[in-house]
Amino acid sequence: MPSHSPSPPPRSRLSTPLGVSTLYRRLFGERRILVATHREPVVWMNRSREEGRNRDTPRLRYPAGGVSQSLHRLLLQTGGDWVALRSSSGPDPLDVSLPDQPASYELHRLSLSDPQTSTGYQRFANDLLWPLFHEEPGRVLTQSGDFEDYRRANALFADRMASLLETHQNGFVFIHDYQLALVAQSLRPRLSQGAPPLAFFWHIPWPRRSFLQEVPERAEIVRGLLEHDLLGFQTPVYRDRFLESAAELLGEEVRIRRQTVHWRGRRIHVGDYPIGVDPGRFESLAQSPEGPTLARKFLRQAGMDPELPFLISVDRMDYTKGFLKRLDILGALFRRYPDYLGSLRLLQIAPPTRTTHPPYRSYQERVRQAVRESNAKWARDGWEPIVTLEETVDHRTLAPLYRLATGALVTSTNDGMNLVAKEYLSTQKEAGGTLFLSRYAGAAHGLREAVLIDPYDPEGTAEIIHRALEEPLAIRSGRNRILREEISRHNIYEWMESILNETHDAWNRG
Ligand code: GDG
Secondary structure (H helix, E strand, O other): OOOOOOOOOOOOOOOOHHHHHHHHHHHHOOOOEEEEOOOOOOEEOOOOHHHHHOOOOOOEEOOOOOOHHHHHHHHHHHOEEEEEEOOOOOOOOEEEOOOOOOOOEEEEEEOOOOHHHHHHHHHHHHHHHHHHHOOOHHHOOOOOOHHHHHHHHHHHHHHHHHHHHHHHOOOEEEEEOHHHOOHHHHHHHHOOOOOOOEEEEOOOOOOOHHHHOOOOOHHHHHHHHOOOOEEEEOOHHHHHHHHHHHHHHHHHHEEEEOOEEEEOOEEEEEEEOOOOOOHHHHHHHHHOOOHHHHHHHHHHHOOOOOOOOEEEEEOOOOHHHOHHHHHHHHHHHHHHOHHHOOOOEEEEEOOOOOOOOHHHHHHHHHHHHHHHHHHHHHOEOOEOOEEEEOOOOOHHHHHHHHHHOOEEEEOOOOEOOOHHHHHHHHOOOOOOOEEEEEOOEOHHHHOOOOEEEOOOOHHHHHHHHHHHHHOOHHHHHHHHHHHHHHHHHOOHHHHHHHHHHHHHHHHHHO
């Protein structure tokens, strides 16, 4: 294995899937990647008897969610192993391949057979870490013992990964997000021949001090994360907050020099790696010959006139995405500018999420009720302003829908990055759709030209939306050109290349 990384790529070169797999081989040779995420990147579909006769019916579907889709595409370039919790039937391991992709990977599907472990783990992750790291303390719902279940579930991930590492000798391990903060802590001691490079990416915000303080086990979480060689955050703000937490919580245990933490004889690189999308893929899906037909058909089926303007929002139905704030904004817009009544609509693609968790169920019910009320208030001659579809829409339809939309409304009250914002821009080549981006989304940090909104200020946001909708096309498309350059340069492959290079460096310096 070479001991130092190659020089950084020239600035004008756009990173590509092939570039990532070439770099991976250069750094880690023929050894496979091992990825771990909470959720499976694909869902296995049981074929109906009818479909069973048609071998072309796809067996795999893609769930909504930002973490796994890009990694899924990468592993179809490089091959490798992936460990995640099982959420559908089908074999274990599952061989994941696509006809047009050069490689395939093995998905190893973990079942938490003890219901207590499963419940406590999910509760600690989704009802304690998620709300507190999104600075929503009012939504915490936890019970004593949940942390031990969380630790136990993380150790089960580590068990499976340790046996894979033993047989496959994987060259690089990449663990993801707040559900798996303690995996590496269990993994290291299990590896008799030493650990390969370990990287971790934290997809959600790292909160301000006063919110972190509400997590009793915060020092344990920080220690767990320091078990990696590289630790990545979405923005420099989250990265710096983490470094401050490490200094404060671990005191003399750590020594911190800029972005390097010295801890227990190891050096850990802590960096910011704003995650991107594959803009080329969204652009070509949006501009495919069948794209506009699919999108128009979809709109008609949703009861919308494809010729009328609409704003689009695409998010899992999660309280951090600001569904209720969005309705307030729309209300303010209609009150200030009643001319929009009867024409401008909001299309919300809102796949339900975590539906077994009581705080989600009640939030989702409140959203439905608020939509009904808004629609009743602003209805005109059979026209209603808000169309909500609680379903997952395939990217082949979603991309041309983005393209057709007059604007995209991202109203997160707190969001690690927000990939929908970048996907929307990817489809706006030579088009004038406006991205209205919450200033509380990580994406606002890199997309400096974007039209920023404050979801806590519905009146101000309504004014911003109205002004942008009135702008000449040249202004809107000029802004989109600059934003698209940004997301093309910092695409998902560049994100992966930076992480590969810097993990390799950190491991060698270790
Ligand atoms: C976490 C962080 C961070 C949505 N609906 C459908 C669908 N989606 C896809 C979108 C997009 C993804 O789900 C959502 O990604 P986001 O980034 O917007 O949000 P989270 O799921 O909360 O993701 C977030 C992200 O991790 C990555 O680091 O940006 O801050 O919270 O890709 O296209 N996909 C399909 N049908 C849908 O109906 N196929």
